[in-house]
Amino acid sequence: MTDAAIAVAASAVWKFHGDYPALRDIELSILPGQCVALLGRNGAGKTTLLRIMAGLSSAGRGTIRIFGNPVRERETRRRVGVLGHGISIYDELSAIENLRLFGRLYGLANPDRSANEWLERTGLDRARNGLVREFSRGMRQRLAVARAFLHEPDVLLLDEPFTALDDRAIAVLQDVLRRAREQGRTIVMSTHQLREALDLASHVALLNRGKLGYFGERTPEMLADTGWLYRHYDV
Amino acid sequence: MTDAAIAVAASAVWKFHGDYPALRDIELSILPGQCVALLGRNGAGKTTLLRIMAGLSSAGRGTIRIFGNPVRERETRRRVGVLGHGISIYDELSAIENLRLFGRLYGLANPDRSANEWLERTGLDRARNGLVREFSRGMRQRLAVARAFLHEPDVLLLDEPFTALDDRAIAVLQDVLRRAREQGRTIVMSTHQLREALDLASHVALLNRGKLGYFGERTPEMLADTGWLYRHYDV
Amino acid sequence: MNFLRQSLTIAAKDLRAELRTKEAIQASLSFALVILLLFSFSFDPSEDEMRALSGGLLWIVFAFAGALILNRTFAREIPNDCLDALVAAPIAGAALFLGKALASFILLFVMELVCFPVFGIFYNIGWTAQFWPLMLVLVLATWGFTVIGTTFSALTVNMRLREIMLPLLVYPLMIPCLLAAIRLTSQLVAGQPLDPEVMVWMRLLVGFNIIFTSLALVLVESVLLG
Amino acid sequence: MNFLRQSLTIAAKDLRAELRTKEAIQASLSFALVILLLFSFSFDPSEDEMRALSGGLLWIVFAFAGALILNRTFAREIPNDCLDALVAAPIAGAALFLGKALASFILLFVMELVCFPVFGIFYNIGWTAQFWPLMLVLVLATWGFTVIGTTFSALTVNMRLREIMLPLLVYPLMIPCLLAAIRLTSQLVAGQPLDPEVMVWMRLLVGFNIIFTSLALVLVESVLLG
Amino acid sequence: MREKIIYGMALLAAILLARNLHSTFLVLPDEANQGMIYRIMFFHIPAAWTALLGCAVALVASVMFLITKNFRYDALAVAVTEVGLAFLAVNIVTGSIWGRIIWGIWWTWDARLTSAFACWLLYFGYLMLRGAIDEPTRRATLAAVFSIFAFADVPIVIFSIKWWRTQHPQPVFWGGGSMDSAMWLTTMLNWVALMLVGAVFLLVRLRQEEAQREIDSMRRMVHAI
Ligand code: HEM
Ligand SMILES: Nc1ncnc2c1ncn2[C@@H]1O[C@H](COP(=O)(O)OP(=O)(O)OP(=O)(O)O)[C@@H](O)[C@H]1O
Numbered sequence A, B: 001m002t003d004a005a006i007a008v009a010a011s012a013v014w015k016f017h018g019d020y021p022a023l024r025d026i027e028l029s030i031l032p033g034q035c036v037a038l039l040g041r042n043g044a045g046k047t048t049l050l051r052i053m054a055g056l057s058s059a060g061r062g063t064i065r066i067f068g069n070p071v072r073e074r075e076t077r078r079r080v081g082v083l084g085h086g087i088s089i090y091d092e093l094s095a096i097e098n099l100r101l102f103g104r105l106y107g108l109a110n111p112d113r114s115a116n117e118w119l120e121r122t123g124l125d126r127a128r129n130g131l132v133r134e135f136s137r138g139m140r141q142r143l144a145v146a147r148a149f150l151h152e153p154d155v156l157l158l159d160e161p162f163t164a165l166d167d168r169a170i171a172v173l174q175d176v177l178r179r180a181r182e183q184g185r186t187i188v189m190s191t192h193q194l195r196e197a198l199d200l201a202s203h204v205a206l207l208n209r210g211k212l213g214y215f216g217e218r219t220p221e222m223l224a225d226t227g228w229l230y231r232h233y234d235v
Numbered sequence C, D: 001m002n003f004l005r006q007s008l009t010i011a012a013k014d015l016r017a018e019l020r021t022k023e024a025i026q027a028s029l030s031f032a033l034v035i036l037l038l039f040s041f042s043f044d045p046s047e048d049e050m051r052a053l054s055g056g057l058l059w060i061v062f063a064f065a066g067a068l069i070l071n072r073t074f075a076r077e078i079p080n081d082c083l084d085a086l087v088a089a090p091i092a093g094a095a096l097f098l099g100k101a102l103a104s105f106i107l108l109f110v111m112e113l114v115c116f117p118v119f120g121i122f123y124n125i126g127w128t129a130q131f132w133p134l135m136l137v138l139v140l141a142t143w144g145f146t147v148i149g150t151t152f153s154a155l156t157v158n159m160r161l162r163e164i165m166l167p168l169l170v171y172p173l174m175i176p177c178l179l180a181a182i183r184l185t186s187q188l189v190a191g192q193p194l195d196p197e198v199m200v201w202m203r204l205l206v207g208f209n210i211i212f213t214s215l216a217l218v219l220v221e222s223v224l225l226g
Numbered sequence E: 001m002r003e004k005i006i007y008g009m010a011l012l013a014a015i016l017l018a019r020n021l022h023s024t025f026l027v028l029p030d031e032a033n034q035g036m037i038y039r040i041m042f043f044h045i046p047a048a049w050t051a052l053l054g055c056a057v058a059l060v061a062s063v064m065f066l067i068t069k070n071f072r073y074d075a076l077a078v079a080v081t082e083v084g085l086a087f088l089a090v091n092i093v094t095g096s097i098w099g100r101i102i103w104g105i106w107w108t109w110d111a112r113l114t115s116a117f118a119c120w121l122l123y124f125g126y127l128m129l130r131g132a133i134d135e136p137t138r139r140a141t142l143a144a145v146f147s148i149f150a151f152a153d154v155p156i157v158i159f160s161i162k163w164w165r166t167q168h169p170q171p172v173f174w175g176g177g178s179m180d181s182a183m184w185l186t187t188m189l190n191w192v193a194l195m196l197v198g199a200v201f202l203l204v205r206l207r208q209e210e211a212q213r214e215i216d217s218m219r220r221m222v223h224a225i
């Protein structure tokens, strides 16, 4: 398989925080259309790996390629959508201004149209001119989702997207993610909420103290018993 | 029943953020030994209510009494343990120094002994002299639990204690909480992780846009189907 | 004296955390040196003029560098929401305030003590002629600064513009205290004793401290509870 | 000119957010006033002395008040981890830097423009005799300040002691630029033209800007990625 | 009803101001050694009094807010601070003009001028402080505390001319000086006029504040999902 046919390819990735190796020798090939649940205990290195994939932090050793290109290249970044712990939207701007800003930065042909479309899809159209400062937590998270999906990225990197959301907000997010899967987008998401994640995932990657303990398809056992994975692959 | 026999009594509590009522007319009597799961959608007012119970914020109208006394009284505060969103421990101090500090502030007879005891109970005894700055997220959360339980409070107020914890850390916390229940302590905890919460809870309080939608025992239906509650009591 | 013990516990905690990282004290010291340096570039006075200016110069340096220390007083509690735990603990707001003020006072005082000899060397000025009265002025003025700074550190701790709001609100309030400190310091650095004429300023300083310390102790509970 | 368009988008975003809250500009303006006030009673010069001091006084005020604006440049991105989204977006680090620098420059320049007349009134000094050369000096020195400040704002944005580190790192680096600005401003406020003697300083200013602007544009990518 | 009161007060203020302007410029003679410019005092002095009174009202409102937690007092405190700030600005600007004419300089750093300027800055800081806090209860509480601290500067403004030697004239209305009875009357009447103007501003501002609160909560309701 050529490099360009692999959505996210990590080869021998190490990351050190001082002397401590937060990631050790990660080898990973995620194909287009796969939805990977990135699991692991606290401190396993999920956030670290996702940030390197997103180009927000550099790997100590090894490289990550997205569709065969380095992550920091402009063209690559245009194809990647990131949703981190923070929501990355501006409190002093309105919902529509936030989306318009990112639409422009991503060089969309018609930032306004995309922005309105995504406001509608996340159920925020009534609040489009409200300042984000006045939004409730659920509304903010929805807007953050809209921002991450705005430029219709081929690869989506999500860090604990379900945390602290209520059932309704989770439903919106799951719906958006499911649609993205249907459209053939690649998704990598870290989470501790195994049920929600495994429900959606086609593949599972398990990090164990910075090492990749398991990478493969999500099997029916996992779905039936969420403890199964940790019992089998985590020491 | 006399006032002093009610662990947490809220009478006609309102809280306004400006004109917006974050809590409306909350009436609640939690008896000693009950374990209440405080549920509700994003923005329902869970954090607001817990903070008022903890004396961290004042009610706009109405009062909350703990064993019959106002929450801001010194004696009352000595009987209450709080674990909020943040972990409330100092990064620059070691684990034992943190616990010793709070032991002194709570006026414990022997801060050192209690501190060591709780370090052991949360599995942190090997890291007792390590600076918290170097702890992983799971270790921090354990230390935070130790801090909240250190003075053996009669009333425990926990705001989303399970968030972002892995299964092992959740197990430690559940174990500690179960033991607290057995000792007859009163527990109020908010969460979006219904399964973990309902497993532990004896009672359920459901907030719906600042109003108390349901307060009563946890029934077997709830445990069997976590969606049941919201379908029945939330509009 | 439970109250006092709790204050001391808080102060000890702050000082220990500070000694471990040394961030506030190092930063304020180097900031003070940078400002002294900047001033020596900008103004070029003779020695006599310098003596007359010394009070003003020193206290401006103290005010700017001290704001960094005072800013940390409550900012220190932000990272893990530690302030919540302190407010929830069974200690009086006034005890918390006093403990924090004490720790800041010590840090400020150390910073100022280091600045004096440096200033003497940079500008070739002997400043020790009236050593003890000078220390008295230093203690009084620093306490005034500490009380106001600590109060406003608590006030601004959860604000968006914390680092800006603190000096902005504190300096105008500090003016009487600063003015008195400047006059007294200039007088003493020039080697003149505290004669009756400048005792007016001393009284102002004492009055200022009494008024603001009591105001702070009364109001701190509402500030912390918000 | 995709690059330029992106810079302008960033600058427009920053200015819009700033205009909505007006916090940085208001704060730096009132801080400037507060400092003018502090200085005025710390030092008490005659009018002629004042003219000679004016450059030093003004630029110290600009340096202190400006640090607040520059601090906000990247601090603005902290609350919701917005910087991550900007770094992840397909725009060059240099474009991001330029956009932010532009916004800060405008804010700084406005602040300085307001300070001049206020200074003129408070110290009774006519400063308009050499208006356009003065503006030139102002633009050049402010740009130097902006470039260094913006770079260090990016560098310190994730530090615990952000508000302290910025001035600490920036002021010493700024000394050549400040020195030139001070000499030139004093000269021009006193009504004297830019004669060959002070043109040395002008050249220094231009050289400073060229060197640091290029350095910043080259290095910004590594600063942002950390 | 409230509308009518506002209009009535505004009308009264206008009439009074017209009368005072008439007597200031057409009836009263030039002063012996100041000439024409002394007339600015009919605005300078009452503006100062109105402003300082505003500070005192703000203090009382702030204390009352801390005691009762009633947001009306908070609204009153903001409104009266804003109005007071405007009058203090009038005082400082008129004083500055006055100084330009008779001292030859716009400004000097004597105790009165400095403390008045510091007072202005402090109360401006009060407004900035409010701007920096989003949560209404917290904003009101902290602003009230600040207002109490800030009031400490007001006695200094008032007594500065007694405590220190200042370039600013010594008091003429209290503690010593004497004044022509016609000038006295005009000053007092103009004070009443300015207070009326201030009260009108205050009422309008209060209503605006109320409307703003209503709009805010309505917008929240609309946005809430
Ligand atoms: C910007 C400059 C000035 C400021 C900020 C200022 C401020 C004030 C203030 C705050 C008051 C009222 C305080 C009180 O009555 O207790 C006052 C009163 C007064 N001012 Fe000024 N002033 C300024 C300039 C001047 C000048 C230039 C003159 C005239 C030469 C002047 C003459 C007076 C007089 C006669 C009073 C009434 C004093 C009394 O009887 O209490 N002021 N000024
Ligand atoms: N800035 C840092 N400095 C030092 N060590 C760090 C830093 N960030 C992370 N680490 C360490 O790297 C390891 C991996 O952290 P990471 O945040 O990636 O874990 P995670 O899998 O996301 O955990 P969690 O489930 O708690 O979010 C941890 O042991 C952590 O202590």
Ligand SMILES: Nc1ncnc2c1ncn2[C@@H]1O[C@H](COP(=O)(O)OP(=O)(O)OP(=O)(O)O)[C@@H](O)[C@H]1O
Residues within 6 Å of the ligand: A135, A136, A137, A138, A164, B017, B022, B040, B041, B042, B043, B044, B045, B046, B047, B048, B049, E134, E135, E136
């Ligand atoms: N500081 C504040 N200023 C204004 N409104 C606030 C503030 N804090 C909370 N609110 C509002 O009060 C309501 C209740 O908030 P609260 O944080 O208690 O909700 P919650 O139930 O804890 O939600 P979550 O599940 O998201 O934590 C929300 O509508 C929120 O927007």
Ligand SMILES: [Mg+2]
Residues within 6 Å of the ligand: A046, A047, A048
């Ligand atoms: Mg993580």
Ligand SMILES: [Mg+2]
Residues within 6 Å of the ligand: B046, B047, B048
């Ligand atoms: Mg909450």
